[in-house]
Amino acid sequence: MLKKGVLRKVAVDMTLIQAKWAAWFIGIVFAIYVLFRIFTPNVEVHSVSMETHSFLTMAYSPSKVFMLVLGILSVSSFLPFYVQHGVTRRDYFYGASFSSTVLTAGLMAIAWLVTIIEQVIRPDMINPSFLGPDASWLLTAFIFTLVILAYFAGGWLIGAGFYRYGAGGLLFILLAILFISFVESLWEFKQTHFLLLYFNFSDEQIPMSVSLLGTIATIIVSFLIVRLMTKRVRIKIK
Amino acid sequence: MFDIQFENVCVTFGETEALKNINLHLEGGKIYGLIGRNGAGKTTLLSLLASYREPDSGKITVNGQKPFENPEIMPEITFIYEKDYSDESEKVKGLLDAAERYRPRFDRKYAEELLTRFGIPLDKPAKSLSKGKKAALNVTLGLANRTEVTIFDEAYLGMDAPTREIFYRALMEDYTDHPRTFILSTHLVSEMDYLFEEVVILHKGQILLKEPVEELLEQARAVTGTREKVNEFISDMKVLETQELGGVKRAVMYGKLSEEKMKKAEQLELEFETISLQDLFIHLTSEANPDA
Numbered sequence: 001m002l003k004k005g006v007l008r009k010v011a012v013d014m015t016l017i018q019a020k021w022a023a024w025f026i027g028i029v030f031a032i033y034v035l036f037r038i039f040t041p042n043v044e045v046h047s048v049s050m051e052t053h054s055f056l057t058m059a060y061s062p063s064k065v066f067m068l069v070l071g072i073l074s075v076s077s078f079l080p081f082y083v084q085h086g087v088t089r090r091d092y093f094y095g096a097s098f099s100s101t102v103l104t105a106g107l108m109a110i111a112w113l114v115t116i117i118e119q120v121i122r123p124d125m126i127n128p129s130f131l132g133p134d135a136s137w138l139l140t141a142f143i144f145t146l147v148i149l150a151y152f153a154g155g156w157l158i159g160a161g162f163y164r165y166g167a168g169g170l171l172f173i174l175l176a177i178l179f180i181s182f183v184e185s186l187w188e189f190k191q192t193h194f195l196l197l198y199f200n201f202s203d204e205q206i207p208m209s210v211s212l213l214g215t216i217a218t219i220i221v222s223f224l225i226v227r228l229m230t231k232r233v234r235i236k237i238k
Numbered sequence: 239m240f241d242i243q244f245e246n247v248c249v250t251f252g253e254t255e256a257l258k259n260i261n262l263h264l265e266g267g268k269i270y271g272l273i274g275r276n277g278a279g280k281t282t283l284l285s286l287l288a289s290y291r292e293p294d295s296g297k298i299t300v301n302g303q304k305p306f307e308n309p310e311i312m313p314e315i316t317f318i319y320e321k322d323y324s325d326e327s328e329k330v331k332g333l334l335d336a337a338e339r340y341r342p343r344f345d346r347k348y349a350e351e352l353l354t355r356f357g358i359p360l361d362k363p364a365k366s367l368s369k370g371k372k373a374a375l376n377v378t379l380g381l382a383n384r385t386e387v388t389i390f391d392e393a394y395l396g397m398d399a400p401t402r403e404i405f406y407r408a409l410m411e412d413y414t415d416h417p418r419t420f421i422l423s424t425h426l427v428s429e430m431d432y433l434f435e436e437v438v439i440l441h442k443g444q445i446l447l448k449e450p451v452e453e454l455l456e457q458a459r460a461v462t463g464t465r466e467k468v469n470e471f472i473s474d475m476k477v478l479e480t481q482e483l484g485g486v487k488r489a490v491m492y493g494k495l496s497e498e499k500m501k502k503a504e505q506l507e508l509e510f511e512t513i514s515l516q517d518l519f520i521h522l523t524s525e526a527n528p529d530a
Contacts (some may be wrong), residue, residue: 083290088312
């Protein structure tokens with residue numbers, strides 16, 4: 001009873017605290033996006049002219065970085081705090097897993113909503129999704145969520161690695177780079193020639209299902225490694 | 239009341255043995271003084287109890303259960319130490335909110351009363367408080383948590399003497415109203431000894447003794463007289479320290495005195511004086527003491 005109640009509290013609290021940070025983040029990205037659109041519509045961002053960007057395509061990369069940073073900070077900012085208040089490492093882990101998933105979905109939902117409003121204002125918008133002009137909204141949303149969650153998982157690995165092993169955490173930077181590069185490579189083609197690939201698989205191309213499953217598996221493996229590292233981790237007294 | 243049991247507990251840091259085969263039973267509902275010199279292993283011992291780490295070997299039980307990662311036990315143990323609040327931008331009020339949310343019996347009203355006594359405003363960020371006020375905030379959280387086991391590990395460092403006095407009084411009052419287990423680790427022995435019911439002395443990672451304070455002090459005394467008489471008297475006693483000036487000798491002893499021994503002291507015209515817990519602690523853990 002007590003255990004469930006505590007886990008719920010941890011999950012809700014972590015979500016709310018990080019949502020506040022995310023609100024600042026998304027607000028700033030939005031402000032930059034608006035300024036860019038107004039003043040420098042021809043500038044290229046991520047090799048795409050500002051003119052053809054939607055808020056969703058614009059927010060995609062910064063969201064990855066934001067989630068990566070959130071992941072890096074998670075263990076050191078939350079775990080000692082919770083253990084100090086008599087909460088188990090297990091409840092922290094599940095709370096953090098829940099809150100990061102909700103947060104990624106939340107970021108996606110905001111970016112998506114703003115883009116829908118944009119489409120109403122500018123029906124001629126060229127590139128609303130990073131998957132291509134005619135990509136499915138549902139798929140875009142799903143992939144946005146999964147990929148930025150993979151970045152969180154990478155950051156979480158790094159943060160947990162440093163907390164547990166000190167300088168040995170450097171190895172976890174390598175592991176995170178490996179995992180994130182793997183996820184990125186699963187989606188690389190589809191971001192430019194998505195439709196083509198979706199309907200016309202060939203041997204050298206990665207099927208959609210493989211990309212999806214590969215990303216989900218990478219996230220799960222990262223989370224499991226974090227759990228193994230933090231399961232019995234010593235809390236620093238400072 | 240939660241009983242605490244350490245069985246053959248060892249903790250090693252690289253080559254250093256921080257705790258060596260600790261066997262200790264702490265009965266619930268008492269105030270314990272855990273005293274030891276710097277580096278004796280006090281914080282390591284206490285951090286095991288608070289589930290901050292696991293022992294390398296041995297077993298710890300609290301209320302018959304293993305405390306580590308135990309959702310029944312962890313919320314009932316509060317571990318307060320000199321916490322670094324330099325990165326804590328949260329206001330005092332926010333810290334109370336967190337404790338209230340996660341500690342099953344946190345008493346908000348009492349916490350706010352204590353903060354008023356310590357002169358700590360609720361709306362200030364914790365990091366902006368002075369060192370003494372940070373320590374006072376810490377002990378406030380510790381007391382108001384009202385957990386079965388509350389550990390104060392040198393939590394009073396940084397407080398000035400009047401603030402420490404407020405804390406000692408608050409601790410005694412709250413212990414009377416809500417009896418539970420307190421473990422006070424300190425080297426400020428002289429001003430805290432009246433709080434302790436039992437004392438545990440930890441030295442070089444080992445338990446030197448665990449005794450009720452009264453019994454401990456009954457066994458510790460200094461004897462003064464002429465050198466020959468004192469030597470005769472102490473020949474079969476555990477002597478912690480001796481001093482000589484001219485022909486007069488003073489010896490600090492530890493151990494029970496039989497009636498026969500008391501009679502002998504009278505015959506030899508020796509003078510006894512009691513010694514304080516602080517002095518006893520110093521003698522017992524002194525490098526010069528061969529048993530230390």
